[in-house]
Amino acid sequence: MKILVAVKRVIDYNVQIRVKEDGSGVVTDNVKMSTNPPDDNAIEEAVKIKEAGKASEIIAVTVGEEKAQETVRKALAVGADRGIHVKVDSILEPLAVSKILKKIVEKENPDLVFMGKQAIDDDCNQTGQMLAAHLNWPQATFASKIEVKENLLEVTREVDEGLETIEVNTPAIVTCDLRLNEPRYASLPNIMKAKKKPIEQINASDLGVDTNPRIEHIKIEEPPKRKAGIKVASVEELVQKLKNEAKVI
Amino acid sequence: MSVLLIAEHNNKEVKSFTLNAITAASQIDRDLHVLLIGHNADDVAKSLSEVPLVKKVLHMDNEIYENYIAENYTSAILKHADKYSHIVCSANTFGKNLMPRIAALLDISQVSDIIKVIAPDTFLRPIYAGNAFATVKSNDDKKCITIRPTSFEAAETTGGSAEIEKVDAADKTENTKFVNREEIKSDRPELGTARIVISGGRGLQSGENFKLITDVADKLNAAIGASRAAVDAGYITNEHQVGQTGKVVVPDLYIAVGISGAIQHLAGMKESKVIVAINKDGEAPIFSVADYGLEADLFEALPQFLEELNKLNTIQK
Numbered sequence: 368m369k370i371l372v373a374v375k376r377v378i379d380y381n382v383q384i385r386v387k388e389d390g391s392g393v394v395t396d397n398v399k400m401s402t403n404p405p406d407d408n409a410i411e412e413a414v415k416i417k418e419a420g421k422a423s424e425i426i427a428v429t430v431g432e433e434k435a436q437e438t439v440r441k442a443l444a445v446g447a448d449r450g451i452h453v454k455v456d457s458i459l460e461p462l463a464v465s466k467i468l469k470k471i472v473e474k475e476n477p478d479l480v481f482m483g484k485q486a487i488d489d490d491c492n493q494t495g496q497m498l499a500a501h502l503n504w505p506q507a508t509f510a511s512k513i514e515v516k517e518n519l520l521e522v523t524r525e526v527d528e529g530l531e532t533i534e535v536n537t538p539a540i541v542t543c544d545l546r547l548n549e550p551r552y553a554s555l556p557n558i559m560k561a562k563k564k565p566i567e568q569i570n571a572s573d574l575g576v577d578t579n580p581r582i583e584h585i586k587i588e589e590p591p592k593r594k595a596g597i598k599v600a601s602v603e604e605l606v607q608k609l610k611n612e613a614k615v616i
Numbered sequence: 617m618s619v620l621l622i623a624e625h626n627n628k629e630v631k632s633f634t635l636n637a638i639t640a641a642s643q644i645d646r647d648l649h650v651l652l653i654g655h656n657a658d659d660v661a662k663s664l665s666e667v668p669l670v671k672k673v674l675h676m677d678n679e680i681y682e683n684y685i686a687e688n689y690t691s692a693i694l695k696h697a698d699k700y701s702h703i704v705c706s707a708n709t710f711g712k713n714l715m716p717r718i719a720a721l722l723d724i725s726q727v728s729d730i731i732k733v734i735a736p737d738t739f740l741r742p743i744y745a746g747n748a749f750a751t752v753k754s755n756d757d758k759k760c761i762t763i764r765p766t767s768f769e770a771a772e773t774t775g776g777s778a779e780i781e782k783v784d785a786a787d788k789t790e791n792t793k794f795v796n797r798e799e800i801k802s803d804r805p806e807l808g809t810a811r812i813v814i815s816g817g818r819g820l821q822s823g824e825n826f827k828l829i830t831d832v833a834d835k836l837n838a839a840i841g842a843s844r845a846a847v848d849a850g851y852i853t854n855e856h857q858v859g860q861t862g863k864v865v866v867p868d869l870y871i872a873v874g875i876s877g878a879i880q881h882l883a884g885m886k887e888s889k890v891i892v893a894i895n896k897d898g899e900a901p902i903f904s905v906a907d908y909g910l911e912a913d914l915f916e917a918l919p920q921f922l923e924e925l926n927k928l929n930t931i932q933k
Contacts, residue, residue: 383879384744393748405861461716462725485861487880489743491728496686496716505791506686508713511854521795526709527808527863529855532795533685539791545861546848581725583753585738590749593886596907598898602917605892605910606924613890613907615812615869616836616931 368422368515368537370413371477372447373468373495374406374429376438377488390586402438405483407550408543412513413481414446415548421515422479424448428471430455430464436566443561444553450566451475455578459571461489463578465497470574472502477538479520484509484542495542505535508542617701618647618671622693623664624710627657627682630664632809633706635773636765641704642669643733644761649674649700653692655682661780668776678785683797684710687789690717695786697722700758702736707762708808708863719760726760727752731767745860745883766808766866766887800855807839807856811932812869815841815858815885816851819874819895819914823851828918829873835925841865841885843875859884874914877902894918 378384379399386393402410416422427442428451429435439450453467472480485492499506507513507522511530514521524531525544553561571578599605609616621641624631642648649672650664661675676692697703703718705711707729719726731749732740738753739761807813814836816829826840833840841858842851858865860883870888875881877893877900885891886905893906896913903909910917925931 378744380880384747386748393744460725462720462723465720487745487860490745490860491726492712493716493719493726493728496713497720500690500717500720505789506713506717507792508686509709524709525854526797527855528797528799529853531797534793534795536791545844546854581754581756582727583755585751585753587743587748587750590742590746593891593905593907596891596903596905596909598903598909598911602910602912602920602924605908606921606928608908609869609890609892610928613869615890616925616928 368479369424369426369475369477370416370422370479370481371426371428371472371475372409372413372442373480373482374410374427374438374442375403375483375486376400376429376431376435377403377486380404380487386587386589390588392584392587400434402441403483403486405485405543405545408545408547409481409483410442410445410447411548411550412543416515417446426451426475426477428453428468430459430467430571432456439566440561441553443564444558445551449564451569452566453569453571453574455571459578460580460582461491461493461497462581463576465494465501466576467571467574467578468494468498469501470576472498479537480540482542484544495540499540505539506542507533507535507539509544510541511544511546513541513547617645618649618699619645619702619704620696620700621648621650622689622703622705622711622714623650623652623660624706625652625654625657625660627654628659630660631710632770632806633708633765635667635770636768637704637706637763638667638669638771639768640730640733640763641702642771644702644704644736647671651693651696652676653681653689655679663773665778665780666776667771667773669771670776670778672778673780674783675780676783676785680785680788683794685789685792685794686714686717687792689714690721691786693718694721696783697758702759702761704761704763706765708765711762715760715762722758722760724756724758724760725754726762727754728762729764730761731764745879746886747879764864766864800853804833805837805839807841807858807863807865810839810867812836812838813841813865813867814838814871814873815843815875816846816873817843817875818845818849820846820851826852828914832918832922832925835922836931843878843881872902872906873918875902876900877905
């Protein structure tokens with residue numbers, strides 16, 4: 368069984384982002400970048416399945432600028448076998464990314480595609496479901512547990528009410544929740560080994576996919592600031608303020 | 617053209633977030649139709665028809681819709697998509713799972729999680745865990761939109777009398793099978809719609825200690841939330857998680873206890889009207905968004921808090 372894992376390079380989750388003054392976006396120069404956190408869970412799960420003897424190959428793919436390769440390299444260091452970097456110069460919408468990934472799926476014929484449920488930069492939560500639609504494959508989103516069975520997966524999904532379990536026939540798309548597993552750190556020897564693993568570069572423009580933006584970003588701005596609060600000295604004062612000042616209890 | 621809203625329900629009742637989505641959808645276009653896909657859900661159809669903002673209910677009834685499966689819903693919705701300028705639903709796990717599948721098949725770039733309708737093609741949406749707001753204009757002919765329910769008031773539920781039109785079912789997928797759903801039943805208000813939310817974090821140190829939170833929640837008739845750290849540590853189950861990848865809540869009062877205030881948590885609660893933080897670390901980032909901060913050991917402060925609440929003559933419910 369072959370697993371394709373899609374990963375995205377985003378501003379690190381610990382960085383307090385800053386909005387550009389001209390309203391065109393957020394500051395990315397000299398800002399720490401990392402793999403989108405749930406994409407780490409996606410890689411980890413693929414590696415665990417391979418370690419359990421249920422997968423033969425893991426391919427990590429990213430769609431992004433030159434430096435997005437770092438994200439693929441990291442996936443190789445934790446256990447992916449080879450990488451694919453689809454080069455683009457601009458930021459693509461999930462619709463365009465899903466069309467590119469469809470081309471990669473058609474080329475590689477994986478049995479499973481894993482990715483994070485949501486990217487923490489645009490917070491769109493679309494790409495996996497869109498890819499599933501283009502391929503007419505079943506989708507198991509927000510997965511917190513995956514059991515590989517013969518020709519199918521049993522997936523536990525995190526939903527508003529609690530947990531839901533579904534079965535999907537393979538091939539299938541799974542989008543991963545942060546609670547799916549605990550991503551491992553790459554060891555130094557594995558980081559060195561990963562440098563020798565192949566990463567194929569493909570230009571998005573060679574894939575014959577319409578990647579033109581459909582959504583115009585008119586303005587990016589800071590959200591309204593909360594007015595500064597106060598520290599209270601005691602529980603009595605807190606309750607008194609909530610009752611008489613804020614009038615919420 | 618008109619707006620088509622996809623209802624979320626359990627074949628007995630409409631889920632409350634659908635009512636918030638109805639408000640947003642009616643701001644896009646007054647001619648709002650609701651598509652109800654379910655099985656033996658006549659009561660749901662009737663209650664939707666009584667929502668004054670709803671102009672028509674399309675009711676698709678078939679046993680294949682006993683449980684919600686995105687693939688089956690998608691083929692059902694696509695049967696009707698061409699008559700509408702917008703297809704919308706709530707941006708909770710229901711809509712997040714569903715809408716991109718529809719959008720992709722219609723070749724539409726979806727606009728996710730809008731918090732404001734600026735014009736029928738222009739919306740405000742948070743990005744980067746709510747640390748930036750983007751004004752976006754969709755240039756697709758048709759729009760697929762998901763709506764952050766807590767950013768819109770719930771629609772009135774009585775007084776309307778929209779027509780209910782029965783429509784035929786669509787194709788069923790053979791590739792996805794519903795197995796079960798573990799719903800945690802609770803007498804407390806729902807987290808997404810509660811007037812007061814009290815949340816615990818890693819500072820609680822154990823699942824048993826969440827009782828301190830529960831006791832206060834009982835007194836205030838509050839919903840119980842949690843940080844991701846607390847859920848990951850197994851103190852409490854996932855449906856309580858508030859944050860960028862959990863639930864977004866906007867209560868009148870949010871009480872964060874033993875929560876440091878990571879960016880990811882703030883994304884889920886910082887629009888709350890009044891925020892209280894109780895934390896023994898005076899430098900914790902949660903204090904930067906708190907209206908009232910109490911630097912204290914929660915194991916002393918929470919029992920005291922309950923005691924003080926007990927002294928009050930009245931408590932708003």
